Amino acid sequence: MPTRTFVIEEAGKKRFWDVSWEAGEVEISSGVWGASGRARNRSFTSVGERDAFIEAEVRKVLKKGYVESSALAPVADDPHSDVDRKAAAWRKKFEALVAPAWAPTFGEGVDVHGRVRGPMTLLPHESWPACPSCKRPLHAVLELDRSRLPDKALRAKELVQLFTCESWSNEEATSAACIFDGWLARRHAPAGALRDGPAGRGQRTNIIGWTRFEELPPELDESLGAELEHEACEVTEVLLRGAEDDGVSTWRSWAKASGKAARNVHKLGGFPTFVQECSLSFTRQLFQLECNQPFDVNLGDIGAGHLLIRPSGDIAFFWASH
Numbered sequence: 103m104p105t106r107t108f109v110i111e112e113a114g115k116k117r118f119w120d121v122s123w124e125a126g127e128v129e130i131s132s133g134v135w136g137a138s139g140r141a142r143n144r145s146f147t148s149v150g151e152r153d154a155f156i157e158a159e160v161r162k163v164l165k166k167g168y169v170e171s172s173a174l175a176p177v178a179d180d181p182h183s184d185v186d187r188k189a190a191a192w193r194k195k196f197e198a199l200v201a202p203a204w205a206p207t208f209g210e211g212v213d214v215h216g217r218v219r220g221p222m223t224l225l226p227h228e229s230w231p232a233c234p235s236c237k238r239p240l241h242a243v244l245e246l247d248r249s250r251l252p253d254k255a256l257r258a259k260e261l262v263q264l265f266t267c268e269s270w271s272n273e274e275a276t277s278a279a280c281i282f283d284g285w286l287a288r289r290h291a292p293a294g295a296l297r298d299g300p301a302g303r304g305q306r307t308n309i310i311g312w313t314r315f316e317e318l319p320p321e322l323d324e325s326l327g328a329e330l331e332h333e334a335c336e337v338t339e340v341l342l343r344g345a346e347d348d349g350v351s352t353w354r355s356w357a358k359a360s361g362k363a364a365r366n367v368h369k370l371g372g373f374p375t376f377v378q379e380c381s382l383s384f385t386r387q388l389f390q391l392e393c394n395q396p397f398d399v400n401l402g403d404i405g406a407g408h409l410l411i412r413p414s415g416d417i418a419f420f421w422a423s424h
């Protein structure tokens with residue numbers, strides 16, 4: 103069950119606040135560090151509602167001064183032990199891989215960083231884009247103002263727009279191609295006027311801010327991964343002290359226990375959590391959107407889509423279904 107832990111130290115007393123979730127269930131527990139604390143549960147009928155609730159609760163505790171903690175605080179190693187020294191070196195290497203990501207805050211407001219399922223900026227004589235397959239107008243998914251992004255490396259004087267075709271139907275055999283070909287990701291000049299077009303299935307809203315968090319890559323690069331695989335098991339045992347070994351990969355077990363494993367959420371930047379291998383070359387992920395609200399895009403059952411920055415600077419959209 104995924105869990106996020108937050109801690110605060112007040113008058114010399116350490117307190118914790120935990121949130122865990124699975125399907126529609128959310129459990130929040132809080133109390134004095136070391137004790138089991140008090141728990142409360144909430145049930146939701148949709149993942150979107152659940153995530154919105156978690157996001158709101160997390161914002162509240164952050165406001166109170168809590169900070170997110172990684173479950174794997176450095177253990178008191180014996181500096182003379184070779185095993186502990188090696189484990190500490192690994193931890194250092196891992197921690198160097200942390201990269202920032204930002205969770206979007208959706209809502210109404212004048213301070214708009216992006217638009218979801220709403221109007222898109224178009225040039226005066228520009229026509230609303232159409233689906234290459236069925237020729238019907240595409241549906242607006244996302245417009246992101248890159249000049250307003252919190253990450254300098256992702257900032258640019260342009261808008262990024264994502265459209266999709268939702269006109270496909272089972273009755274029209276040829277329209278099945280809309281699901282695959284009906285995606286348009288493009289860069290657009292920041293100038294223009296907002297124009298309304300089909301907004302599609304999602305919930306019309308704006309992105310009005312960002313909350314920073316930290317992530318580790320889902321996979322280690324090949325050489326580091328091979329090195330870790332050949333590490334003595336005494337060392338990996340120390341490394342995974344206090345963590346749950348998932349039996350698949352030391353790296354994933356460690357990342358999960360650190361609380362910084364790459365998340366399957368709507369996010370700016372961060373590491374893409376690809377469901378299937380991505381065949382595109384890219385330098386950075388610009389944005390990841392899940393199939394749930396407010397986007398509610400058709401990505402199979404529980405898919406994710408990724409706006410990726412190509413080495414040329416162009417923007418590509420890659421999606422896959424779970």
Ligand SMILES: [Zn+2]
Pocket residue numbers: 233234235236237238267268269270277280284
């Ligand atoms: Zn179409």
